[in-house]
Amino acid sequence: MREETADAAALRARLRHVYWIGGGSGAGKSTVARRIAAQHGLRVYSTDDVMPDHAGRSTPEEAPCLSRFKTMGMDERWVNRSPETMLETFHWFRGEAFGLIVEDLLRFPADTGVIAEGFRLLPHLVKPLLAEPGHAVWLLPTPGFRRAAFDGRGWEIPRKTSDPELARHNLLERDRMFTDRLFEExxxxxxxxxxxxxxxxxxxxxAQVMRAFGL
Structure with a gap:
C-alpha cells in the first residue's frame, strides 16, 4: 500500500503543471482553453484531437466498448439504440484509453503549464491526479445552451444516418444524461x-475558469 501511495504522489507531482477543463459536450471547453492559454502562455492539449490516435493505439482487451463501436454502422451507433444504451456503452464516457491521455501529458515539459480539455476528462479519473485541487473545473451546459451550440456549429453525425432527426434526438438526450452524471459525480x-x-x-x-484556477 505504501508503494502505491508513493507512486500516486509521484504521478500527481509530475502533473502539477496541468490544468484540467472537463465537462459536457458543447460547453465551450476548447474555446475557453485556447483563450486562457493565449493570455497566460500555456499549451493546450485537446483530448478530442487525439481520439483517432488513441483509438488506433487501444487493443480490444484494453477498450472493449471502443472495439465494438468500430464495427457498428452509423444507424446502429446513433439511430437503432436507445440514448440510455448509447450512454452506458460509449467508450470515452467509460474512461477507455484515459491512460493514454496521462501518457501524452507526461511527455510535455514540466516547465510550461498545460491546459488539458475535453469531455473525456471524467471527474473520478482526474481527481486522483490533482496535486492542486484548484487545477480542475468542469463546464456543464444547460440543455438550451447545448442545443444552441450544436445548431450554431452544425452537426455532421445525424446527416450520415438514415434518420437524422432521430439521431439528433438520441445524441442530445445521451449528452443530457452524461451532463447530469457529471453534475452528480x-x-x-x-x-x-x-x-x-x-x-x-x-x-x-x-473569466470564471481563470478565477477557479487562480490565474
Missing part, C-alpha cells in the same frame, strides 16, 4: 463546476 467528489447557459458569453466563461 463532481458534487460527490467535491470538485468545482461552472454551469454554462445561453446568457453567458465566452468572455464570462473564460
Amino acid at each position: 463532481t458534487k460527490r467528489l467535491g470538485l468545482p463546476v461552472i454551469e454554462v447557459d445561453t446568457v453567458m458569453n465566452e468572455g464570462e466563461s473564460t
Whole structure:
C-alpha cells in the first residue's frame, strides 16, 4: 500500500503543471482553453484531437466498448439504440484509453503549464491526479445552451444516418444524461463546476475558469 501511495504522489507531482477543463459536450471547453492559454502562455492539449490516435493505439482487451463501436454502422451507433444504451456503452464516457491521455501529458515539459480539455476528462479519473485541487473545473451546459451550440456549429453525425432527426434526438438526450452524471459525480467528489447557459458569453466563461484556477 505504501508503494502505491508513493507512486500516486509521484504521478500527481509530475502533473502539477496541468490544468484540467472537463465537462459536457458543447460547453465551450476548447474555446475557453485556447483563450486562457493565449493570455497566460500555456499549451493546450485537446483530448478530442487525439481520439483517432488513441483509438488506433487501444487493443480490444484494453477498450472493449471502443472495439465494438468500430464495427457498428452509423444507424446502429446513433439511430437503432436507445440514448440510455448509447450512454452506458460509449467508450470515452467509460474512461477507455484515459491512460493514454496521462501518457501524452507526461511527455510535455514540466516547465510550461498545460491546459488539458475535453469531455473525456471524467471527474473520478482526474481527481486522483490533482496535486492542486484548484487545477480542475468542469463546464456543464444547460440543455438550451447545448442545443444552441450544436445548431450554431452544425452537426455532421445525424446527416450520415438514415434518420437524422432521430439521431439528433438520441445524441442530445445521451449528452443530457452524461451532463447530469457529471453534475452528480463532481458534487460527490467535491470538485468545482461552472454551469454554462445561453446568457453567458465566452468572455464570462473564460473569466470564471481563470478565477477557479487562480490565474
